[in-house]
Amino acid sequence: MSFSQRLGGRRIVRAMPTVPGSVPRPQAPPPPPQQNKFRRDPRLASVYDAEIAPVWTQPFGKLLLGQVAPLDGKATLLDVMCHTGYPGFELLRRFPEARLMAVDPSAALIELARRKAGELLSRRVFLRTELGEPKLPFDEAVYDLVVSNLGLYDSAQPHLLLRELARVAKPGAQVVATLPLRGTFAEFYALLESELVGREVEQQRLKTHLLSWPDVDTVRGWARQAELQDVELVIAPFSLLFAGAVDLFYAPLIEFGPLLAWKALFSDGLGGMQQVFQSLRDRIEQICSPAPADQSGLHPTVRRPLVLTVRAACLRARRPL
Helix, strand or coil, rough: CCCCEECCCEEEEECCCCCCCCCCCCCCCCCCCCCCHHHHHHHHHHHHHHHHHHHHHHHHHHHHHHCCCCCCCCCCCEEEECCCCCHHHHHHHHHCEEEEEEEEHHHHHHHHHHHHHHEEEEEEEEEEECCCCCCCCCCCEEEEEEECCHHHHHCCCCHHHHHHHHEEEEEEEEEEEEEECCCHHHHHHHHHHHHHCCCCHHHHHHHHHHHHCCCHHHHHHHHHCCCCCEEEEECCCCCEEEHHHHHCCCCCCHHHHHHHHHCCCCCCCCHHHHHHHHHHHHHHHHHHHCCCCCCCCCCCCCCCCCCEEEEEEEEEECCCC
């Protein structure tokens, strides 16, 4: 894969305290973002591990690791939607006396995690294939730390998953979870929106799709429903760089992820979709076309990348004592 990534700035959003005696009214979450095909198709597990994880899962995982507070002694850790083991295995290196339970709905991803665990398997690492929805298969108040890297993004009902993460955490234990926020891939969506002028059905579907990405207030609402405290949201955007339209649409991260939702916007058959995507391809190629050489002619022309922003966020909170 020829695209790369670059890190952006970081900011922290603290949740507003709940007024004493008030009970927040639960708000139904918007429709979830697209589900990742690599989880539904076991044949794509190796593709995920080699080409998607380095540019997508790992940047979110590094953000998560930066928000985990120190743990003492033989702590028990839970990683929900663990993929192939990162960042859970990194937590074990950080806390050498800890034990890790990691679960994921994909048996193929769990099998790759088993291979990576090596001699730690069944000693300090315990792996299970579990859906995690609508309920985690663990008793209440079991774990000293509960993490989920992109689990809230992959979940069909993220507010319920966060409630489960809080339920299985011990009183006072930290709950840390990452997800992309609304505004992710904004540069592409701006191009797509301009191509849908006059196509009212697709415009409305695009609007609904964009609203399915959670914003800060949505995530705060999930945390309130889960009765978490000391809630903070750390936002650390990073960028993905694509060499052109082919690089974008055939990158496994896009092809087996949001491209499925982008295609589902169209209601008038294959022809209308192909027309829009052909125009998008031309627009992207114009963006990526080489910059003009300077007057001296000494500097060769190079293609410019298409830059897509990922609004990565990490929710950190604690279960009340």
